[in-house]
Amino acid sequence: MASTRITLDHLLMGPAVAFTRPGSRSAIVKTPYTGAVQVAENGLLGDEQGDLRVHGGPEKAIHYYPREHYAAWAEELGAHPLLTQAGAFGENFSATGWTEQTMCLADRVRVGSTLLEISQGRMPCWKLNDRFQVADMALRVQQTGRTGWYFRVLEGGVVKAGDQLEVVERPYEHWSLSRLSAVLFSKTVELEIARECLTLPLAASWRRTMERRVEKCLIEDWSPRIDGPAREVEA
Known part of the structure; x- marks a missing residue:
């Protein structure tokens, strides 16, 4: 099992804007926020999603993407400008120490004054292709299992970069996110x-x-x- 406690290195948010294809909108461009942010049922107050049919909502309130994956992507893609800083994958939380192999479905996590629960892994979509300008980027994310995951919010509160994320409950230790995604994909x-x-x-x-x-x-x-x-x- 990975460390039960890690540091939230970056807290990221972004607005929904017109995207690359006709009629599309996206908030995949997230930038670091240095202050404290209120967290409610649908995630970080001030953050947005471009297509609420498939993004956001209580089951996809906060997106976590492991920062250690960036090195693996750099090996595969080369010196890609998006990989020089957190936020390349549209994540809200960026940290090192937890991955899909070490985290499990329904893990409960304390961060700041909130209580979160891992609700599902990410199902990558075509917007990653356009953001990275790599035609099969979404498929690569799916095939590698480097998807990141979503939290639902059990108890709202306040979070900020530098807070500790701590696993406080693990009811399904045999169902890592990587195992579950392998079944799904x-x-x-x-x-x-x-x-x-x-x-x-x-x-x-x-x-x-x-x-x-x-x-x-x-x-x-x-x-x-x-x-x-x-x-x-x-x-």
Whole structure:
């Protein structure tokens, strides 16, 4: 198990603005905030999401991305300007010491005066492709398992950079985020494992996915999420 306590190096927020494809909006560009921030059910007050159908809300209130992944991405992508500072992946929390291998579904975490709970891993989408200008970036994030994760807010309060994040409860120690994502992103349906996943406190969207797999024994089509809408064709 990783250290139960680490330091929140960066707290990041950003506004929703017009993005790269027709009609799209995004708040993936997050910048560090140095003061204290109020945390409520939907996350950091002052932070925004561009498409509330698939981002934000109580089950995706705060996004954590492990800073140690940046070195692995730099090895794969080269000297990419986005990798020089925190916020490349649209994360709200940036810290070192926890990864998808060491954190588990439903881990409860104290930070500042808040109590958070890991609700799900991130399902990467096409906006990462456009942000990094790497055509298959979302697929790479999915295949490597370097997705980061989301917290839901159990008790609101105040957080700031420099606060300690501490795991205070771990009810599902055998279900690391990396294990759960491996099931979710598998190309085959293993019914026994899918049924076991349905005994976990899955976020609603993940539960629907597993229920459909058990019912139909089919893997869903990821291409709309990974590839996104068509770009405008230049004349």
